[in-house]
Amino acid sequence: MFSGRQRYWWFQMIGWGGLFLIHLFFAWFYGKFDTPEDRILFFTRALSFVVIGVILTHLMRMFILRLHLLGHNWGLQLLNFILLSIITASICSIIEQQVYKQFELFTQREIDVLKRRGIWLVSFNNMISWFIYMFIWNAIYIIYHYTRDYQQQQIDTLQLKSLVRELELKTIKSNINPHFIFNALNSIRALVDENPGRAREAITELSNILRSSITMHKTESVTLKNELAIIEDYLALEQVRFEDRLAVSYDIDSNTLEKQIPPMMLQMLVENAIKHGISREVQGGLVYIAARLSNNLIELCVQNTGKLTAEKEDTGFGLNSIRDRLKLLYPGRSGFEIRQLNPETVEAKIELPA
Incomplete structure (x- = not known):
């Protein structure tokens, strides 16, 4: 139905679009759309969140494919993907804060928190949130490829069994043929x-x-x-x-x-x-x-x-x-x-x- 690339982008749109809708629901539920400014702020921040997520996960996927990380054993794969999630989450957090700062997307309450707790602590908390997203993305990516490879392996196994079965039948038949003809000639x-x-x-x-x-x-x-x-x-x-x-x-x-x-x-x-x-x-x-x-x-x-x-x-x-x-x-x-x-x-x- 879809090629591998098309399927990948459909999953990206569905996944990040779903997160956007979840944020939209909670923003509406908690009354953060009281003023036009609130609505503009939400959609701007949500859009930046989705764009950063799509770009960084796509770069992460390219990194995974380039280094053939899916070819390692399960233990090494898990370690690689945890490290990759941490690194990507850190980059996402830094980029997001720079975007918020550049386009003045911080609320007054968030500015007060930054002053009170310090930029590094807030950045760390933000990185934890991004790490959860990246780890879930990687988990889904691994499970998808494992399932696809397993299904392909099953198909290959069935095709191999079918080929072996066909060859065995042909071998049996090739022996039956002269065996039968010899007996028929004796009769005639x-x-x-x-x-x-x-x-x-x-x-x-x-x-x-x-x-x-x-x-x-x-x-x-x-x-x-x-x-x-x-x-x-x-x-x-x-x-x-x-x-x-x-x-x-x-x-x-x-x-x-x-x-x-x-x-x-x-x-x-x-x-x-x-x-x-x-x-x-x-x-x-x-x-x-x-x-x-x-x-x-x-x-x-x-x-x-x-x-x-x-x-x-x-x-x-x-x-x-x-x-x-x-x-x-x-x-x-x-x-x-x-x-x-x-x-x-x-x-x-x-x-x-x-």
Whole structure:
């Protein structure tokens, strides 16, 4: 809204203007506007007070910036600002008295006090008043800069976390891409000699998979509908290799089809089910894929025939990449587990915010 310089001058006008209004209120309250001369005297003195305050605090600010006093530790900053307030207050007091003397702004009562108490004692009392103003000004100035720097630090920290998170996701994705392509190529290579027609279809399916894996680097989420389309292409390739050893079953809630999920995550569960489940079973088995909504969560479930082997299932790249991505994308708002559902079936389940 305002630049730093504009904001500074707005604060100066509001602060010193507020002090002027406070003096005006008390002068009116205590009946110091009885005569035109009283009013002229008040406004002249109040104007000189504001002008001296604005000029000296501005010079004080230039001094603070020139010597980088805000860069010191808190203890040294406090000492510097106390000394600076004392020096500035002393200068303000001297200037104010000289202005009063030059333009004859002292009242008769003040002249009597000067004669009775002496110029130095009155000057000291006046300096104390100015010191209070200068110290408050410095305190506000320090607090403002501390708050602004703290907010900027928070913004920088969030931006850094976002950058780190983006780099981590890209690193994970760069590893997923060749990992997935390698497995897809294994599924298609047997078709080239045995069934050229099916090989052409498989090449189309593979191109869809490659297009999806490339697009994956540009987005953090896809619709479940698009993810299932890639899974269908992948399973079609795998069924070429496993033939009747691989059966597939879907149970997809239609309300989940347009929901956003991380790309390739469900596909990796399917790939994991075939690699560690179906491929190890002599008779093959079933891959069951389900998606449903429950308690404002998207539940993605993949079940496969087989047995859970902890040393491979827990440390494999695919499952670790799923855990890492969930942690980065939905910290504290997602879940992932893989377990032996029964003696014949392994289940992997992901829960995401709907």
